Amino acid sequence: MIADRVKNTPPSGIREFFDLVLGMPEVISLGVGEPDFITPWRIREKAITALEEGYTSYTSNKGLRVLREGISRRIKKRYDISYDPDEEVLITVGVSEGLDLALRAVLNPGDAVVVVSPHYVAYPALVAMNHGKVLPLITTEQEQFKINPDRLERLLKKNPKAIILNYPSNPTGATYRRDELRTLWKYLRRKDTVVITDEAYEDISFDVAHTPFAVLDSRARDRTIHLSGFSKGCAMTGFRVGYACASQKFIGAMTKIHSFSMLCGPIVSQLAGIEALRTEKEIAQMTKAYRRRREFMVKELNRIGLPAHMPQGTFYCFPSVSATGLTAMEFAKRLLFEEKVAVVPGTAFGQEFGEYVRMSCANTLDSLKEAAIRIERFVGRVCCEGKR
């Protein structure tokens, strides 16, 4: 009774591991893909007030105009790029819906989509469920998990309909400077490939100022669907509010789908989003905390013997566990059972990444310190076993 494309989309290979973690109490979890901070109070307070004032209805399909205006203003101020709030901004239910809408809007059956790997778990499944074909673009630790332009050029020969660019990247924390984006654009501009950018972590950039792909030039803007939201930067994952900015042809098509399938984003979350646009200070404080934890964790991991590159954004580290002689899944399972520390095996982000694990620094510093002690003890033990 179930449609073939859904049946044929394999469930995430590590669902079973997730269930193990969820069934185990008292775990220090470095496996969490969301901030440890609770949404800043002023944003929550706005949501409470909205309910008290009776905001319980639908909004226009595109979302509250005030929110769209605010987003447009912020993007203009931050990145000097203009989007018309009436025609070029759409409020979505998280970046996830934005991504689904973008793929549904542009893909015809059989169209190829370049997915940069390691990738966020949902990308290949979303492409498949939208009748597309995934072209994986593998990045390597040696290249700080950034796209190798030659490899991109080779894949572009297959005329992909779209490419999904996620930076700062979940799970690697890799991001791009403006000149690096220019190089990628040099290759992409020769084709008609739609650039779908998932910039959900734009607020959590450390050493490199975030540059949206659309700012490169007017043709790049015309070809890019810029997706972002409030989940990560403002610690609002549960509010489910994101947005898409793009030229009218894309936003028009995406709005058409959205208006029939979702109608609109939840009004309370949209109102909270308006308040979130005024929380620059809180965002900066949280980002600062992530940066310190990153410094701490990456140094600890390298000292322990799990080499990790320095992530330039997000709250993730992506160390290699190959020195232990274990696969990522073995490492994750044993670390969970023996030391009660949860991490996500790299295979969740692409089959090729079976020697990496993702560790989230979205934890208090005390938890990270304790986790580092346990990981060190575990690695020491595993390496001794190997020498016996």
Added chain:
Amino acid sequence: MDDILEILETNARVSLEELERLTGKKKKDISRALKKYEKQGVIVKYKTLLNKEKLKEEKSVMAIIEVQVSPQKDVGFDRVAERIYRFPEVKYCYLLSGTYDLLLIVEGKDIHTVARFVSEKLAPLSSVKGTVSHFLLKKYKEDGVTLVKNEKNQRLAITY
């Protein structure tokens, strides 16, 4: 604000090694910076925030006291304030704008001790024109920290 100060402001017990790992600065530069801040009086004291309401054996009461004073020629409020803040019972002393001048937070072992301090030491001072005392009933938040109920993040232990 300097990273070092921001970290110390929330946790004064953090070690030099940890500061090094958290800020990426060298230990000797951190030591030097700390000495400088101490000398300048930017770092006044390394303090622990206690919730004394949870200490059964050591009960104390606090009162917030509004004080109206007459400023003195040339030195304004400073001399009067000094006269008052030197009392060890006075934990905090601020000069404010508005209907009264000084705001004191006074601590004593019980309500009588604080009342005695006000009636016998503070009120009789010649520059003090009047006082209003408010006894503190419950502390909800102090120094940016919630003392009553801590929020707990409800997130799942593992997500993408």
